[in-house]
Amino acid sequence: MMLSFWGLLIALVVAFLFAAIKILPEYERGVVFTLGRYTGVKGPGLIILIPVIQRIIRVDLRVIVMDVPTQDVISRDNVSVKVNAVVYFRVVEPDKAIIQVERFYDAVSQLAQTTLRSVLGQHELDDMLAERDKLNLDVQSILDKQTDAWGVKVNNVEIKHVDLDESMIRAIARQAEAERSRRAKVIHAEGEKQASVRLREAAEELSQQPQAIQLRYMQTLIDIAADKNSTIVFPLPLDLIEPLMKLKEKREHTGEG
Numbered sequence: 001m002m003l004s005f006w007g008l009l010i011a012l013v014v015a016f017l018f019a020a021i022k023i024l025p026e027y028e029r030g031v032v033f034t035l036g037r038y039t040g041v042k043g044p045g046l047i048i049l050i051p052v053i054q055r056i057i058r059v060d061l062r063v064i065v066m067d068v069p070t071q072d073v074i075s076r077d078n079v080s081v082k083v084n085a086v087v088y089f090r091v092v093e094p095d096k097a098i099i100q101v102e103r104f105y106d107a108v109s110q111l112a113q114t115t116l117r118s119v120l121g122q123h124e125l126d127d128m129l130a131e132r133d134k135l136n137l138d139v140q141s142i143l144d145k146q147t148d149a150w151g152v153k154v155n156n157v158e159i160k161h162v163d164l165d166e167s168m169i170r171a172i173a174r175q176a177e178a179e180r181s182r183r184a185k186v187i188h189a190e191g192e193k194q195a196s197v198r199l200r201e202a203a204e205e206l207s208q209q210p211q212a213i214q215l216r217y218m219q220t221l222i223d224i225a226a227d228k229n230s231t232i233v234f235p236l237p238l239d240l241i242e243p244l245m246k247l248k249e250k251r252e253h254t255g256e257g
Contacts, residue, residue: 019051029094030056059094068112079125082163087112093151101150115142
């Protein structure tokens with residue numbers, strides 16, 4: 001009987017110590033409640049509690065990576081897209097994370113979903129695709145401001161995917177093709193304009209020296225003859241033969257004198 005008593009006593013002591021002694025790792029803090037009232041944050045390391053009277057809730061202080069489920073968003077230009085994101089946050093005030101909000105992880109998740117839809121809905125599709133960094137900062141700023149009362153710090157938000165339906169993808173492809181065609185035509189027109197300016201300048205230079213025109217004409221004939229093996233019929237410009245005619249007239253006049 002005495003042995004049974006001592007065994008029961010030892011079991012009670014062990015149970016008491018097990019309930020009274022808690023060890024928290026470096027990345028955890030314990031929010032302590034005494035008779036239901038908040039009495040402080042303890043940890044890390046060894047913590048001694050009064051069983052039944054005191055209760056502890058552990059809070060992880062490490063950065064939490066949370067996937068935001070895919071959201072259906074209608075952009076400002078009435079394009080329906082599916083967007084998902086990832087949120088990086090951590091608890092900086094364990095007492096607020098336990099006392100001020102129920103299940104802070106779920107609260108941040110729901111807030112992230114509504115904020116993502118709200119922010120992206122204020123922008124056009126082109127902004128979603130081209131200015132993703134700015135949208136990330138906008139969502140992160142709003143989340144961080146609203147979760148401050150919960151003792152939560154939102155470190156970063158990254159929009160992962162912006163998915164379009166097939167019809168919108170085809171429309172964007174046609175738009176990109178039309179834009180490339182427009183740029184090609186503009187470049188071609190600009191090249192023609194520059195070429196015309198250069199030709200006009202060359203014509204002005206050649207018009208000041210008739211001999212240069214004759215040399216250029218002869219060079220062109222040589223180039224044609226080198227490329228073609230067939231007979232070529234071409235007009236003979238008067239500017240080319242006029243000096244020869246004048247020379248002939250001059251000799252005839254000299255001979256008559």
